[in-house]
Amino acid sequence: MTINIREIGEKDRSSVLHPFTQLKDFATGKLGEPTIVETGKGIRIKDAHGNELIDGFAGLYCVNVGYGRTDIAEAISRQAYRLAYYHSYAAHTTDELAILSDRLVKMAPGKMSKVFYGMSGSDANETQAKLVWYYNNLRGKPNKKKIISRERGYHGCSVMSGSMTGMSFYHDHMDLPLPQVLHTGVPHFYWGAEPGEPEQEFSMRRAAELDYLIEREGPDSVGAFIGEPVLGTGGITPPPAGYWEAIQSVLEKHDVLLIADEVITGFGRTGSMFGCQHYGIQPDLITVAKGLTSAYFPLSGAIVGEKVYEVLEAGADRVGAFSHGYTYSGHPIGAAAANAVLDIVERENLPGNAREVGGYFQRQLKMTFAQLPIVGEVRGVGLMGAIEFVADRERKVRFDPSLKVGARISKAARDRGLIARAMPHGDILGFAPPLVTSKEEVDEIVSISEAAVSAVMDELVREGHNI
Structure with missing residues (x-):
């Protein structure tokens, strides 16, 4: 297919609102052509x-x-010809969705139970926040709602996920972060360690700071802690020695859920299938996206651990249906793409x-x-x-x-x-x-x-x- 480069560039400049782009510089041509x-x-x-x-x-x-994997394109095409769309509300499903969900629950770290689907890591973390609030409401702890993230953590740029993101330029002029989101120190040993401080001691200090923050706010008000196994956009920073062990000890002490944001690290990037497995993390909730379909189709997942799901199911007779969902939750083409990608991930190790x-x-x-x-x-x-x-x-x-x-x-x-x-x-x-x-x-x-x-x-x- 031959395209008119100038025409496409003009159409783009006049009609596309590009993410993370200096709008005036792009509009006036200072940034050059798209x-x-x-x-x-x-x-x-x-x-x-x-x-x-x-x-x-x-x-x-x-x-x-990688790009150009025709087996994924063929899986997408087959599903589109067979059934391009149906929703997953009110117990509707497709074979690809059921197969994918069973696969994810079995392969994920920790004791997982169910998967809720969205379209991006941002909306998946939005879902995680609602799950934390719903879980604590159902178990009679209505004040246990605050979520602690970390400075330089990245969890998306929607309203709640953008609040959990610990970088100020995601907040500036956007009325973020929301007040129920708190931030604790970044686990970057190079910049954060005191002179002569060993990694293990630095990790213990970061855990002590988290413990202090939870005590200060009141443990009955803190519902969850969210963290990437490896900081991504915040600088591609692996955790220092002993960090996750120390953090999990604090969370267990205060009955605070752990949300592992595996959007970047999931499906092999660290050298383990999940970053949690690489660092000995036992999450209650797991966020996945990106590598789930290798970006061949928009799809994300909030994987719900047994501990959380059991409370949700036990409360159903009292509160009725689980009132959360998107038009495209569990999209059959996305599920087909994900299954094709996971086949490659496993087959090619x-x-x-x-x-x-x-x-x-x-x-x-x-x-x-x-x-x-x-x-x-x-x-x-x-x-x-x-x-x-x-x-x-x-x-x-x-x-x-x-x-x-x-x-x-x-x-x-x-x-x-x-x-x-x-x-x-x-x-x-x-x-x-x-x-x-x-x-x-x-x-x-x-x-x-x-x-x-x-x-x-x-x-x-x-x-x-x-x-």
């Missing part, structure tokens, strides 16, 4: 001008099985590939970047990683934000054929390539990144900055 993405294969995409890019971020951490190739990726990142004078930390797990840049690595001094070092390196990488993300809250270059990435493709990613970092270092020297 990137029209036409095709994808494996870990690469191609734009309308024929430029090929390695997608080092798998879309938005989501195209885990993508968690194993993320573990093996991811280990190689982590070693190559550290070997290439860890000793550079502008690199403070190289971190990651499986096929997700980050390089954090600083002006003075010995004294841990950040660059002046006006220099936009992370954004410049990201652009330099893109100019050389690699999409790597400039992460918020610092000068950070983030990676989350598809889980089908090979060691040879890791070498390409690292080589292009090295060239991009070197180019920006040279620019900084020419500008008179000491590095």
Whole structure:
């Protein structure tokens, strides 16, 4: 199919409200033309001008099985021809939905019972909040409603999920966060540790801060704690040693539910099927999306643990029907896509590939970047990683934000054929390539990144900055 690039660009500029885009700069052309993405294969995409890019971020951490998987397209097509849509209200179902739900309950960590479906991670976390409130209402604890998240945690950008997200730019000018959402400290050892403090002690201190926050608010008012096994948008930051064990001890002490946000880490990215399995987390509720369908179709899930579901079922005679749902909950095409994706994940052992190739990726990142004078930390797990840049690595001094070092390196990488993300809250270059990435493709990613970092270092020297 041949398209008129100029016409499509004009239509887009005049009619699309783009997420996370400087609206005036885009409207006036300052940002240039929109990137029209036409095709994808494996870990690469191609734009309308024929430029090929390695997608080092798998879309938005989501195209885990890579682009161009025809078996998923065929599964979607078969279901669309057979039955394009029916709702799941009032005990209606489809075979694909029942098979997927049984599969998820059995494969998920912890003791899970049921799956509620939506279309995005944001709406799934909105559902999780309602489940926490419903659960505590049914068990006679109507005040136990506050939800604690973490600074730099990311849980979506709808009203409640956006409140749970711990980054101020998601809140500014949007009247967020809501008052029933609280935030505790980010578990980032590099920036948060006291001088000489071991990781384990840092983790215990973060747990003690959470304990203090719950005591201060009153344990009878706190319903849940939500956290990503590995911080994603907040900087691709794995937890420090002992962190999740210490946090879970506090939650158990205060009868606070644990919501594990596995939207990014679920289905293999850490090298385990779920991040909870990787870090020994026993969740009460699990949020999944992204890798569930590898983004071939919008689908999310709130997986409900036995402990919570038993209360919901026991209260049904008293309160009636479970009054929550969306038109597209359990969409049959989404379920068919998810089953096809999970077939690939299991058949090709993508968690194993993320573990093996991811280990190689982590070693190559550290070997290439860890000793550079502008690199403070190289971190990651499986096929997700980050390089954090600083002006003075010995004294841990950040660059002046006006220099936009992370954004410049990201652009330099893109100019050389690699999409790597400039992460918020610092000068950070983030990676989350598809889980089908090979060691040879890791070498390409690292080589292009090295060239991009070197180019920006040279620019900084020419500008008179000491590095």
